[in-house]
Amino acid sequence: MSNTWLLYMAFAAGLLAVGVYCLLSMRNLIKLFIGIEVISKGVSLVLLATGFARGNVLLAQSLVITFIVVEVSLVATALAIIINITRHTKSLDVRKLTKLRG
């Protein structure tokens, strides 16, 4: 069972790496948010895989569902903020958000 768990961890680490790379290198606000979504997929995989390895699938499922609900709320709010930012700066470029720069 431990080997299966490590396999899931390996793939989850891959997802996390891809998401972090996106956050570090991309400039489009929507792309950055897609990176956050990829990281969240890795996190839900880790949650359920650990529950599966320990024989606690029901508890892990309820945690994953809570996580998904929080994720949806986050996505709705963040996309609304992105639309507002775009209306103000007329661009999706994250480098144009420099109003707070000292």
Next chain:
Amino acid sequence: MVLQIILLSGLVLFSVLAILLRDLIKSAISLALASLCLGIVFFQMKAPYAGVFEISVVAGLITVLFILTIALTKAEGEVRESKAAFIIFPLFFVAFLVLDILVMKGLMAKVPALPATPEPGGLKFGDVLWKQRTFDLVGQVLVILAGVFAVLALFRKRNKDE
């Protein structure tokens, strides 16, 4: 097991595509396909409720929200990403994969099997969600309310004086 590996590879592949594709609509669809793969993996792990939520909410609702946002912001034109990001990515990803495989291989013998604490037989998902994680449900309701109010506040009509 082979099916699991194929699905997990598909998940990582579609996630990579979601990040690398220049067209945002195609990126959003790739993300939905990645969610679909993850949902099927959840089904394989005997977690049907999480799978249904992943496929219907994440692959469905969130993709619709993404596509809506892309349509609303399309008029502002494309953002030019740096070329270096696309050139460095394959090198970064291959290096990470090699490191990942080496670390996991090293851990394989060292990490002891997780102590299994199986749930008592006959326990249903509803019991766990409603009785063991009741406080989580209150939190979920509050988070949804916070999200609704945040969206309402962000899209409220401005008065002429403002």
